[in-house]
Amino acid sequence: MSAAFKASPCPTLQRRAEFLCVAAKGRKAPVHGLVLQALPRDDTGPARFGFTVTKKVGNAVVRNRTRRRLKEAARLLFAASPMIGVDLVLIGRDATRGRDFLDLQDDIRRAMRKVGVA
RNA sequence: CCAGACGGCCGGACGACCGCUGGCGGGGGCAACUCCGCUGGAGGAAAGUCCGGGCUCCACGGAAAUACGGUGCCGGCUAACGGCCGGCGAGGGUGACCUCAGGGAAAGUGCCACAGAAAAUAAACCGCCGGCGCGAUUUCGGUCUCGCAGGCAAGGGUGAAACGGUGCGGUAAGAGCGCACCGCGCCCCUGGCAACAGGGGCGGCAGGGUAAACCCCACCGGGAGCAAGACCGAAUAGGGGUGGCCGGCGAGGCGCGAAAGCGUUGACGCAGGGGCAUUUCCGCCCUGUCAUCCGGGUUGGUCGCGUCAGGCGCGCAGCGAUGCGCGUCGCAGAGGAAUGGUCGUCUCGUUGUCGUGCAAGCGAUGGCGGACAGAACCCGGCUUACAGGCCGUCUGGCAAG
């Protein structure tokens, strides 16, 4: 883990308005294991993350597990290669829960290329 | 051994690597924060939000009544409850056991489709019975059709339900008309705190069902909810105070003066200026400026926020719910929301293959699966969901001793 990342651990989007902003103005990339929304910012702060799982995916236990897998996959991925100046929203879907963990990480990498921020 | 009833309990285990978060200790930093170590970190339902409380704010002089809502056999337990325990009654089951339920239908009002004569002041469709009259017939005893005025409710038929039931007697036919038993009502006695049960006597039956129809009776309930509530409090806009400076006209106020008048005054009006995209008119809104202070208050932050109707063990009392005593333990605290991610070994269930065996089975190996479900202020219940498994008590059946 890089010292820079550790010094300021991956911050999260907090408010509903920020999520809506990313959804409205950002770019969107659906892949098998998730949907990625990305919105570049005009600063050089570390990338901020938001995780969303809708009620359609399942009950609270299923949603929790889906979100935690996304979170962990993102953590491992961006600890290895940190990013700056972008807000990322990862949206869980049905397949997220059963997806092989390595495939899920690949999904995130592919989605990053698709939105053009990788 | 098989089938079943009831009660209680568990809710995969261990390890490795990488993380999140609370507390404590230590180091660094003015601080925010950060690093290291130790330690804690989801459930029996955390769920649904159906009840009862704690807590907080609001309202309120006390009490009662009305309205509304809820509850409803009896006794007990409990902080309280619509909960729990024990008992009573009714229904179901061969049984262990399960399910249901307040009283009042004579306080009153309403409803009971279709069918049926009649659905609640009772009434009489087919009928039954004797009497009278006309007629027919006759073996002269009667028998039958029709009509009239009566008696009856046993039988038929309808219905979920027909104004007690069954039997015997009785009668012209019948009828609680009489009797026996059952049911029902009233009174008394016995047992029980009581619900109620048992027994005796009397009554000759009056009072169909429905109150999870309106309702009557008894008891309970003030309202809202941790987004309660308390504190801190940025930027911007707006409110108010004080002071300095600038400022056209008028009204009014104040001061001086006998008056004219003069001075003063940002609380009024007008003018002037600005805004409502632009122009004209109309309309509406804002309006001197600078400094400083005050109060309210949004985003945000802090608290509320983890020591209690607490868990466990033992003893005592009680059939039990539960209570009392002693000992012991400290046991989640997030806030787009921690309690995890990945992997391995084992375990459990299921299934395939192979070996062995007459078989039950045993051994090896592989696949798949491991439920329901995530604290959001806390607690007591209820309800609902749940793979698989364990323990205990009891019932029925089969076999053996």
Next chain:
RNA sequence: CGGAGCGUAGCGCAGCCUGGUAGCGCAUCAGUCUGGGGGACUGAGGGUCGUGGGUUCGAAUCCCGCCGCUCCGA
């Protein structure tokens, strides 16, 4: 956290309060009119009344427990 409402035929609704027959429109099917289509007319079929219990002689309707959906308020 608190509150309100809905679920009935393929679709949209009524019936529920006041319990006994489930009805309306569109759609579907058949027939007639027309050379055919469209259209009109006539007729027919189609409903576990979301689900499980209870009350009642009888429940879509009354009562209770669940399931799903929608909408408010803080």
